[in-house]
Amino acid sequence: MVTNSDLDSKAVYYRLQENDIINVVSSENAVQNDVGFRWSALHLHLFHGLKFAALLFTIVPVFIMFDCMKIIFQRKRRFCLDHVNRIFLRQSSWILDERICEYVLNPLFVCLYPSTFSSPTYVKYDIPIEDQKSPENNIFQNHRLNAPNTVSTKFYRYVMPEGFDPATDPVLVFYHGGGYALKLTPTSLSFLNNMRNAFPKMAILVPDYTVTATDDQSRKYPLQILQNVAIFDYVVKTMGCKNLTIMGDSAGGNAVLNIVLYLRKCNRVIYPKKVIAISPWANATFFHEGEREYMQRTQEWDGLCLKSHSMFGRMFVGSNSNVDFTSDPFVNIEKNFETEMWQDILTKCSVMITYGSDELLSFQNKILAKKMSEASEGHNYFTSKNVLVEHQGYHTGPILNYSRNMDRWTSIPSIARILEFMQS
Incomplete structure (x- = not known):
């Protein structure tokens, strides 16, 4: 564990010390974070x-x-x-x-956790003052969002190899999908198990952010963004991990892109080494002209339907009618793409985007990948090697293409490209 002297000048605001890490379930955290049978x-x-x-x-x-x-x-x-x-x-x-x-x-998904994970690590996190005052951070500048100054969240250590060295050994922080409304699904666990076999020296951490399947407005956006940044800060500041990859599928893809966007808006210094967004939810509440019609046609071949996409979007932002989420860069990343921001982000970390040609979100993901490529023009930080379009692939295909045979799994084109990117 790093000490205060090892942290940068902002450390005074990162209340991520041992007395802020709660390894027992407090009633406050249980109410906010846990979803189970009541x-x-x-x-x-x-x-x-x-x-x-x-x-x-x-x-x-x-x-x-x-x-x-x-x-x-x-x-x-x-x-x-x-x-x-x-x-x-x-x-x-x-x-x-x-x-x-x-x-x-x-509640059904949570029942699977005890047999899969060790006890969770609870984190109480005070948002850095500099983050709150950053003029580019609309989460706090838009006071109608009622963003909290302190958040509580938790994560699980899915894999922590013996003799793990945070200074050199790889770490994967996996942000699961589910429209921010669903907990970690069994299909994700199968994917992570194969990741463990592919990288036996890699630690795998799984954040458990608050889901939006509730009527409580305080548990909706921007809480999930702040919780995910809190986990990132814990991993790099308290655990001292240097060789960090953040990965997410669908809403988790939205999460990992939002983490690096948040870091840039708050002028942070430390970034993950790699960012992998699998079928990212690039626009949660915005549709381009003709996109709904495109989705109606495409959903015939996908595993996601337009009805659930729209429902998850409504659940993510809640019923705050005073806010125009269309122009929010954290809710609709592609629509509000800020070229100069992403130019700087792409110089600090390697980003990979994957999606299938058959999937509902391919319309927005194609535009997002093009914008990132244009932002990197002349520098080659984001090229065709950073984009994987799986032919006739469907939503979160790499997560759902599961095989117990590692040779067969690693030979799946989408999986092979992801593994190659992680090793590069």
Whole structure:
């Protein structure tokens, strides 16, 4: 653990010392961060659980059969089992609503944690004064957002190799997807397990940010951004990790891009070494002209549907009608792309963006990748090697393309490119 003398001049504001790290679950943190089964809401768990089960075992199978037959008879593509997986994911996302996320899926996912993770590390974080005063940091300059000055969050040590040296050994901080509304899913755990096998000396940390599947406005944006920055600061300041990669899929892709954007807006010095955004949620609430129509057509081949995309966007920003989120660069990264900011970011860390040609978000991701390439023009910080467009790939394909056979897994083109980028 680094001492105060090892930190830069801002250390006085980073209240990330041992007395701020709480390794036992306090009632305050439990209320803010933990999502589990609550006896006081038993009737809600039962009602929405039965509703979800009814839809899952009646509506979803019918649509799977219908869409499979449609592919076979229209012959637009050769039918394969991968299409069944995509249809299942798409129709499962279509039947979701806020209450199913809150009372069914999130408690179910949390039940998997004890068998997978060690005890969480709780972090209480005071936002640096300089961050709050930065004129470029709209999170605090827009007072209608009611951004907190102190946040509590937690993370899990999925892998911590014996003899780990934070000064040299690689660290992966993985920010999971789910529209900021869902907890870490089992598919992500399978991906991380293979990452552990591919890099046995690499530590893997998994932040557990507060999900937005709630009516409480204080648990929505910008809380998740601040929590994710808090974890980043803990890893680099308190743990002293130097060889750091941050990775995220979907909303997690939004998170990792927002972390480096936040660092730049607050004129920070320390950045991650690499940033990997897998199918990033580049615009959470904004649609380009014609993009909705594009999504309607594309969702036929993707595992995500337009209905759930829009729902997650509403849940992310909440019901704050006093704020125009369309122009917020943290909510809609691509729409509000700031070229000079990203020019500077790309000189400080290597960024990789991956997405599939079949996915719902390919429209915005293609524009985002083009803007990053233009921002790097003449310097080669962001070139075609930093963009992976998987042919006929779907949303978060690298996360969902799972195989227990490591030789087979590492030979998947999208996985191979990600591993190559991490090793470069």
